[in-house]
Amino acid sequence: MGVDNRTAFLHSKRMASHGELRLIGENYxxxxxxxxxxxDGYGSSDDFEGALGNDQDTADNGRPPRKKKKxxxxxxxxxxxxxxxxxxECPHPEEKQRRELSRRLGLESKQIKFWFQNxxxxxxxxxxxxxxxxxxxxxxxxxxxxxxxxxxxxxxICNNCGVPAVPDEISYExxxxxxxxxxxxxxxxxxxxxxxxxxxxxxxxxxxxxxxxPSQGLNSNVEVVVRRxxxxxxxxxxxxxxxxxxxxxGATMPLMNPSFAYxxxxxxxxxxxxxxxxxxxxxxxxxxxxxLWIKGFGDGMETLNLEEYKRTxxxxxxxxxxxxxxxxxxxxxxxxxRGLALVDTLMDANCWxxxxxxxxxxxxxxxxxxxxxxxxxxxxxxLMEAEFQVLSPLVPIRQVQFIRFCKQHSDSVWAIVxxxxxxxxxxxxxxxxxxxxxxxxxxxxxxxxxYSKVTWVEHSEYDESTVHHLLRPLLGSGFGFGAKRWxxxxxxxxxxxxxxxxxxxxxEDINTVGKKSMLKLAQRMAxxxxxxxxxxxxxxxxxxxxxxxxxxxxxxxxxxxxxxGEPLGIVLSAATSVWMPITQxxxxxxxxxxxxxxxxxxxxxxxxxxxxxxxxxGPGQGNCVSILRGAAVNGSDTDMLILQETWSDDCxxxxxxxxxxASSIRVVMNGGDSSHVALLPSGFAILPGVQTDGPSMQxxxxxxxxxxxxxxxxxxxxxxxxxxxxxxxxxxETVNHLLTCTVEKIKAALSVT
Numbered sequence: 001m002g003v004d005n006r007t008a009f010l011h012s013k014r015m016a017s018h019g020e021l022r023l024i025g026e027n028y029x030x031x032x033x034x035x036x037x038x039x040d041g042y043g044s045s046d047d048f049e050g051a052l053g054n055d056q057d058t059a060d061n062g063r064p065p066r067k068k069k070k071x072x073x074x075x076x077x078x079x080x081x082x083x084x085x086x087x088x089e090c091p092h093p094e095e096k097q098r099r100e101l102s103r104r105l106g107l108e109s110k111q112i113k114f115w116f117q118n119x120x121x122x123x124x125x126x127x128x129x130x131x132x133x134x135x136x137x138x139x140x141x142x143x144x145x146x147x148x149x150x151x152x153x154x155x156x157i158c159n160n161c162g163v164p165a166v167p168d169e170i171s172y173e174x175x176x177x178x179x180x181x182x183x184x185x186x187x188x189x190x191x192x193x194x195x196x197x198x199x200x201x202x203x204x205x206x207x208x209x210x211x212x213x214p215s216q217g218l219n220s221n222v223e224v225v226v227r228r229x230x231x232x233x234x235x236x237x238x239x240x241x242x243x244x245x246x247x248x249x250g251a252t253m254p255l256m257n258p259s260f261a262y263x264x265x266x267x268x269x270x271x272x273x274x275x276x277x278x279x280x281x282x283x284x285x286x287x288x289x290x291x292l293w294i295k296g297f298g299d300g301m302e303t304l305n306l307e308e309y310k311r312t313x314x315x316x317x318x319x320x321x322x323x324x325x326x327x328x329x330x331x332x333x334x335x336x337x338r339g340l341a342l343v344d345t346l347m348d349a350n351c352w353x354x355x356x357x358x359x360x361x362x363x364x365x366x367x368x369x370x371x372x373x374x375x376x377x378x379x380x381x382x383l384m385e386a387e388f389q390v391l392s393p394l395v396p397i398r399q400v401q402f403i404r405f406c407k408q409h410s411d412s413v414w415a416i417v418x419x420x421x422x423x424x425x426x427x428x429x430x431x432x433x434x435x436x437x438x439x440x441x442x443x444x445x446x447x448x449x450x451y452s453k454v455t456w457v458e459h460s461e462y463d464e465s466t467v468h469h470l471l472r473p474l475l476g477s478g479f480g481f482g483a484k485r486w487x488x489x490x491x492x493x494x495x496x497x498x499x500x501x502x503x504x505x506x507x508e509d510i511n512t513v514g515k516k517s518m519l520k521l522a523q524r525m526a527x528x529x530x531x532x533x534x535x536x537x538x539x540x541x542x543x544x545x546x547x548x549x550x551x552x553x554x555x556x557x558x559x560x561x562x563x564x565g566e567p568l569g570i571v572l573s574a575a576t577s578v579w580m581p582i583t584q585x586x587x588x589x590x591x592x593x594x595x596x597x598x599x600x601x602x603x604x605x606x607x608x609x610x611x612x613x614x615x616x617x618g619p620g621q622g623n624c625v626s627i628l629r630g631a632a633v634n635g636s637d638t639d640m641l642i643l644q645e646t647w648s649d650d651c652x653x654x655x656x657x658x659x660x661x662a663s664s665i666r667v668v669m670n671g672g673d674s675s676h677v678a679l680l681p682s683g684f685a686i687l688p689g690v691q692t693d694g695p696s697m698q699x700x701x702x703x704x705x706x707x708x709x710x711x712x713x714x715x716x717x718x719x720x721x722x723x724x725x726x727x728x729x730x731x732x733e734t735v736n737h738l739l740t741c742t743v744e745k746i747k748a749a750l751s752v753t
Contacts, residue, residue, distance in 0.1 A: 075115075079105045083112075087119055181370065186268055268369050271421065275381055275405035277316045278419040278439040284313075285330070286415075286443045286455045293330055301477075301484055304328030304459065317438070318422055320461050328438075328459040329478035331487040335454050337494050339446040340375065342454070343414050346442075347377050347406055349384060356489050357527045358654065358685075359481075361397065361536035362387040369403075378408040383421075388435075389534035390480045391652070391685035392577040392712045393554035394468030397534050398435040398460075398481070412446035435462040442486075454490065456483040468552070470579060470710065473690040480687075485651040492649050496617040513671035515615050521674035522625040522645040524565065529656045529681035532556070532573045533714045541573065546732050552576050553739065555732055559723045564676045569721040571680060574735040575714035577687075578743055581752050584686050584709040588653040590749060591684050592646040594628050600745040602738060604630060612641070613669070623647040627665060628657075641665055643679065648686075656683030685712040713742055 075083070082105055086093065093101070093116060095109075102109045285292070292312060293302040306326060320326070335342065345351045353363040363386040372380030381403065388398040402418045409415060420436040438459040445453040460481060467475060474480045510518070531538050541556040549555055553576040560566045580587055590596055594609040613627040628642040643665065644657040658679035668674045687710040715738060719731040747753060 271403050275403055278417045281439040282417040282441050285457050302330040324461040325464040326461050329482035330457050331483035332455045333487045334451045337452055339444040339452045343377050346416050355493050358530050361389045361531050361534050362538050376408045377406045380406040391533050393575040394577050395471050396466050400437050402437050414444045417441035434466050456486050458483040477690045488649040488651045514669045517668045517671050517674050525658050525681045526645055526656050529683055532716050533575050549736050561723045567678045567718045569718050572719045572735050573716045574739050577710055577712045580711045581708040582750050584688050588648050591655045592622055599749040653686040656681050680716040682715040
């Protein structure tokens with residue numbers, strides 16, 4: 001209904017029956033009408049004549065007439081009551097009715113006439129004022145509806161081609177600018193890609209036309225098609241499309257193994273909408289308490305109330321896949337780091353993977369939709385892919401493709417959210433076969449004491465049938481991929497960083513540069529050990545199926561041809577996980593103690609070990625990097641040393657070691673380059689037992705799993721120094737025997753079965 005029609009409608013209501021006017025008239029002040037002006041017929045005739053006489057006398061005296069102050073006459077309450085009562089019955093009295101009122105109230109007929117005229121005028125004024133208010137409200141509503149329609153038309157995107165359906169002026173809202181920027185980058189990238197494909201040459205950014213012309217035979221589809229062919233590095237040369245093509249900021253696509261090559265179309269503007277919705281959900285989940293979150297009785301871990309979650313939030317990434325299990329936890333802690341530094345770490349894929357080496361085996365940024373605002377990373381949006389792992393061969397790698405969105409909510413508060421994306425094609429169905437990541441991330445708040453308060457939310461859905469029954473309670477409780485593990489790792493890593501920056505050096509003859517070089521070598525050793533346990537795609541492992549090897553043992557092999565950081569030849573990896581009816585700390589103390597190493601290390605030949613140097617990485621004696629040396633045999637010393645790193649926290653422990661040449665480690669300790677030190681890591685990962693007295697995602701947790709821990713044993717051994725040699729069955733059996741004997745010796749040392 002237009003404004004004119006509404007106005008006519010309201011005026012028609014105004015001319016309704018007297019009954020409606022009576023109801024409206026009851027709200028007015030009758031005393032206001034009772035105040036009458038003398039010159040309007042409400043004063044007495046004597047007063048009127050006296051006023052004229054006085055004015056005439058003044059004029060006769062030769063002086064200018066003096067304006068006399070007007071007199072007002074107020075009707076008494078009885079007169080007002082009678083007039084109001086009659087007005088309600090008849091707003092337009094006839095002459096006969098006015099004379100009757102004049103006689104009954106002692107007023108002149110002229111006074112009665114003017115009173116009713118003024119009363120009707122006031123009634124009309126009040127009614128029109130009321131109508132104006134209603135019309136203004138209706139007008140504001142229509143304006144708002146019009147603005148919404150304009151915005152919807154201006155931002156409408158064609159589902160088929162991805163371009164605006166109706167060209168209009170671009171809004172300067174940040175979200176709209178982000179969408180427009182993404183659309184323009186889509187056009188540019190697609191023009192380059194099709195040029196590579198049809199012309200057989202690389203199109204640089206200086207020669208590319210951001211908008212494909214009709215003469216090129218290009219349709220209006222601006223979906224970006226990225227061919228993934230490997231993750232071994234960046235392709236900086238001028239190559240054709242199958243090897244990756246250049247992006248808008250000069251970066252190139254990281255490469256994947258050719259066996260994983262597939263096309264990945266996606267609509268960037270749709271990803272912006274998903275990111276905003278995910279950020280809103282993360283903030284609410286970080287702020288809300290009970291009944292959305294249930295706190296455990298034992299460890300205090302907060303787990304998600306799934307029923308309350310379904311009532312509070314609606315899914316915007318699709319329904320949960322059939323057969324998937326939900327895990328969702330929350331953890332809050334203080335971290336000795338400023339918030340902006342943590343934001344920089346999390347928004348850089350390489351730094352993020354280095355911060356969580358035992359949880360992330362590979363991370364790569366596929367595309368940067370928005371680089372954000374300056375150093376604050378406000379509104380930064382990235383498309384990423386990562387492989388998440390638990391240090392056990394019995395838990396498959398979680399390969400997830402997701403978007404990461406950073407938003408600065410105030411001067412001291414940031415939020416970073418991840419959410420899986422569904423690219424909706426058959427090739428990518430395999431990528432999300434075992435897991436998808438619901439809105440997860442952290443809220444970071446700077447505190448006054450140079451600490452940051454971090455609230456971490458981790459929410460995933462995964463296929464539990466792919467997990468070995470021994471590890472299902474761990475994942476269901478949240479200790480596998482949950483928020484508590486992320487926070488524990490974050491605190492441990494930054495405590496190590498703070499200690500590294502300290503001038504105090506633990507160890508003899510090691511300067512600061514040497515200490516950093518030694519820690520860098522240990523970092524590479526631990527990273528390669530974790531990648532071998534989880535079978536990450538970073539290293540091209542080939543899985544072996546040998547008949548006499550148990551199903552709980554994973555055996556893999558690969559060839560090293562030119563990597564100076566490892567011995568050249570054929571490398572064999574074997575790993576397994578077993579249940580140990582002993583506490584995590586007791587098992588950790590045994591395995592990290594060099595004096596007790598001869599009780600389980602077959603390769604030590606029973607010789608006692610001693611620590612030559614040690615660099616602390618955190619509080620406690622167990623968090624350190626050490627150089628171990630075996631005792632001399634028959635008076636002769638050995639040139640082979642052992643580099644060992646150990647750490648422990650609430651969510652697990654790690655003992656990883658590798659034989660190193662004495663001359664090489666001396667170069668490292670003097671600050672030399674550690675990248676050319678060849679090593680093959682072996683070691684142990686300890687995962688905590690699950691306490692069953694608190695709420696759990698899994699209703700079938702075995703009560704016997706609450707007083708022990710899970711031990712993962714892994715070995716990487718060079719079985720042949722010739723890369724072209726063939727692997728023999730005897731080599732596989734030897735490594736499998738080494739694995740079995742090590743587990744048995746550890747149990748014997750702890751007097752457990």
